[in-house]
Amino acid sequence: MRLTRRAFWLLPLLALPLPLVLNQYYQYVVNLILVYVLVGVGFNIVVGNLGQLAFSNVAFFGIGAYASAILTTKLGMPWWLTVIPAGLIGALAGCAASIPALRGVRLFYLAIMTLAFGELMRWSYIRTPVLTGGSMGLSVPPAEVLGWTLTRDDQKFYVFLFIVVVVVVCTNRILESRIGRAFQAIKNDEKAAAAMAIATSRYFLLAFALSGFVVGIGGAMYAALVGHLSPEAFDLVQLIQQFAIIMVGGLGSLAGSVLGAILITATPEIFRDWPGFEELMFGVVIVLVIMFLPRGLVSLLARIHPVFKDRFYQDD
């Protein structure tokens, strides 16, 4: 039987009966993996596909999460109606984060600037207690979908799975279109891309906005999952975790983001009791991946079967 990319549709179908076999805790971890799938997919758009060194992803994640939480607690909106607004606000943050890139800031400069942006956002969660509850954090009421209240994690699972499938499929369509090709061209050589009449700044804006949108939705799901947001959740440990997801999975690969999210999210849960262990582990894992597997684990899978290769897969 020839394996085609349609086989990926089996993955969510296979995941459907998971709640039957998982206990409460594992169900929570699986839900967290779904959140991080979106975080990884969104992050990979800017870093992997567009090839830019941007650290603003944690900021998009936090902005999406707080946007959803504030809309539910302060405006009384049901959670499911806040998902798209959270994504849009994330996209807006993405546009803001792309301004330096549009002004010609690249490479390390962009990295430093987006790092500053992320830290500034974390500072503002702490310093605007009226909206975000400050350093005490913000409690979020149970998520509500079409009048139903999601109290158990297995109920959240099906909603999350639906959202993740829709967003990942849409992202895939975008990345395999003309837009994805333009991202790849910019990544390979920005000047050459501009010479080929690709409007580079428009695609920069688009990539950051798309990234912010996807990650913002992930943030809304995170808010619904954990029920309590605190600024520490969006700190620099979060940043290295998100980097580990895309580096380990595979830069510029949708399948890689999913794979990385599964592997990286599942492991630290075991080590929560030793502070510092997560940082050490992610650090060492990233060093090893860069040294020995620069295209991530998905490149190993691609060696087994080309179905894991991305449509515009190219060696650096």
Place this chain on the structure above:
Amino acid sequence: MLALLPQLLVSGIAIGMLYALIALSMTILYRATTVVNFGHGDLVMVAAYLLTIFAVNATLPFVPALLLSVAVLFAFGFLLHRAFIWPIIRGPHLSLAMMAIAVGYSVRGLVRLEYGQEAVRMPRPFAEKIFFVNNVVITLDEIAFCVVVLVMLVASYVVFSKTRFGRIVQAMFQTQRGASLVGINVMQYNNVIWGVGCALGALGGVLLGLILILDPDVGAWTLLRGFAAMTLGGFGSLHGAVVGGLLIGVLEKVLGTYVSTAFIDITCYLVIIVVLLIRPRGLFGQHATLRV
């Protein structure tokens, strides 16, 4: 209100000296290898911990402990470049940045694993002392900051502009391939430069340990202030790093007092963002961005 200004200037300049030293050590790395070390803050942080270990656990006197931790950091920088940076130096910038970050995080994780729960205070080489000059308070620490940083600034100026070593580094900054074509062992010189940069950073970490309770997260705090100083002064410029550091130190104090205490935390973020948006090459930098 204005009566406070001289005091603010003095303490701003003193803390700015510290930022300047950290920015200087990062600039030295950048000048030689055109790689920005995103893990630098964590190496600065670990130097203060190392000194504490040598001085308290191994009961060494302060000066040998200081020399030992600077030497360890030199070796660390040397090996970091040799083992992790050089093999991928031709690779994409993203991998280089991620490599430095990942090494920094590993170091931070190790320190947190060991000292995460306790507040560690670095031993002091001299008792705290305060001087009054016309109602302006100056601490002995602040004087030590200024002396150490000025000596280091002069030393690095002499080394980088007057010696053969400095000219070789300048050649490598302009073009690594050209430098290797005329017979410069680029890898070995880069190893040494990374060692020197980390050793200078270690000195900064020790100065930092005088005024802060040690915490694994000090690294990120330091890194962003170092970046702010480098950005403001202009990437790659030695005197720019120092001027930038001093300006950031003074700005933090002045804005923090006259506008809002919030500025003590966010001045460095705002400086980075505003400078890169308005004048990406900073005060003294040359080419900063790639434009299409």
